[in-house]
Structures are given as C-alpha cells and as structure tokens.
Amino acid sequence: MRDEITVVRVSASDVRPLRAEVLRKGLPLSESVYPTDDEEFTTHLAVKVDGVIVAVGTMFPEPRTTGAREQRIRGMAVEASARSRGYGGAILSAFHKIALRDGTDVIWCNARARAVPFYSRHHYFVEGEPFELPNIGRHFVMSRRVRKS
Numbered sequence: 001m002r003d004e005i006t007v008v009r010v011s012a013s014d015v016r017p018l019r020a021e022v023l024r025k026g027l028p029l030s031e032s033v034y035p036t037d038d039e040e041f042t043t044h045l046a047v048k049v050d051g052v053i054v055a056v057g058t059m060f061p062e063p064r065t066t067g068a069r070e071q072r073i074r075g076m077a078v079e080a081s082a083r084s085r086g087y088g089g090a091i092l093s094a095f096h097k098i099a100l101r102d103g104t105d106v107i108w109c110n111a112r113a114r115a116v117p118f119y120s121r122h123h124y125f126v127e128g129e130p131f132e133l134p135n136i137g138r139h140f141v142m143s144r145r146v147r148k149s
C-alpha cells in the first residue's frame with residue numbers, strides 16, 4: 001500500500017524552482033513567474049519528501065466569462081524521478097477540496113497533450129480543439145465541474 005501523501009501550502013518562491021526545472025527548462029527563472037503568484041487569493045501547494053519539494057501546483061481565480069466562479073490550475077510539475085507515485089494527483093485532489101470549500105463552480109487548465117490522461121483520471125474533460133503554445137507544444141483546455149448544479 002502507498003504511504004499517505006501530505007500536501008502542504010507553500011509560497012510562490014517555494015514552487016518556482018521545480019516549476020522552472022520541469023516546465024521552463026533552460027529559460028530564466030523570470031519565465032516561471034505568473035502574474036498572480038503573490039496574490040493572497042492564489043494557492044500554491046506542494047508535496048515534500050524528506051523535507052524536499054518534489055511536486056508543486058498553483059491555483060487562482062481566473063474566470064473565463066465575466067462573473068463565473070472559476071479557478072485555474074497552472075504549474076503542475078513533479079520532479080522526474082518522483083512521477084507516477086500519486087503526488088500530482090494528490091495536489092489536484094487538494095485543489096478540488098479547496099475549490100469546493102470556496103464555492104468555485106469550475107476548475108480549468110491548459111493541459112499539455114501528454115498530461116491529458118493525468119487530468120482525465122481526475123475527472124477533467126477536454127473542451128474544444130487543441131491549440132499550440134509557442135515553444136511548449138500542443139495543449140487542450142480541460143475542466144472539471146466542482147459543484148453539481
């Protein structure tokens with residue numbers, strides 16, 4: 001049986017090194033700064049193993065239509081040797097719990113094509129057609145309804 005995974009709340013500066021290594025490799029650390037990183041409403045989560053951060057993710061309100069109660073997930077990154085152990089999934093589950101508590105209706109993200117199975121396993125559905133992000137590749141908008149209407 002897998003050990004229980006503990007997800008903790010951390011700061012923007014805590015998540016950036018892994019975010020940069022996994023998602024913006026070879027680029028300056030400034031490329032790994034998101035505009036709302038330091039806002040009070042932004043949630044940064046991490047999984048630590050022996051005190052070292054091995055998985056991170058960030059969630060913040062970003063409605064796609066005016067007034068919608070939507071949050072966006074960005075910067076999901078797990079250290080290469082720590083993948084497929086449930087750490088990323090534990091962070092997604094924690095975001096879902098926070099969103100439920102906050103009265104969020106929908107969580108969405110721009111998922112890299114390779115990460116689509118990961119989000120699908122966590123009840124996210126693809127919306128619309130794929131699109132390309134320069135230097136990163138093919139993405140899909142994926143979303144999960146939090147509150148049943």
Ligand SMILES: CC(C)(COP(=O)(O)OP(=O)(O)OC[C@H]1O[C@@H](n2cnc3c(N)ncnc32)[C@H](O)[C@@H]1OP(=O)(O)O)[C@@H](O)C(=O)NCCC(=O)NCCS
Binds near residue numbers: 022087088090114117
């Ligand atoms: C995507 C990511 C965050 C998932 O975190 P994780 O801790 O490995 O996820 P979990 O262990 O909870 O779940 C793993 C499952 O996700 C899916 N998955 C994850 N990465 C995948 C990939 N590259 N290709 C196919 N399926 C993948 C699989 O269903 C996998 O199942 P398995 O463990 O039985 O193989 C992590 O693999 C990662 O950092 N990838 C590189 C960066 C990235 O793509 N981030 C997402 C940006 S949108």
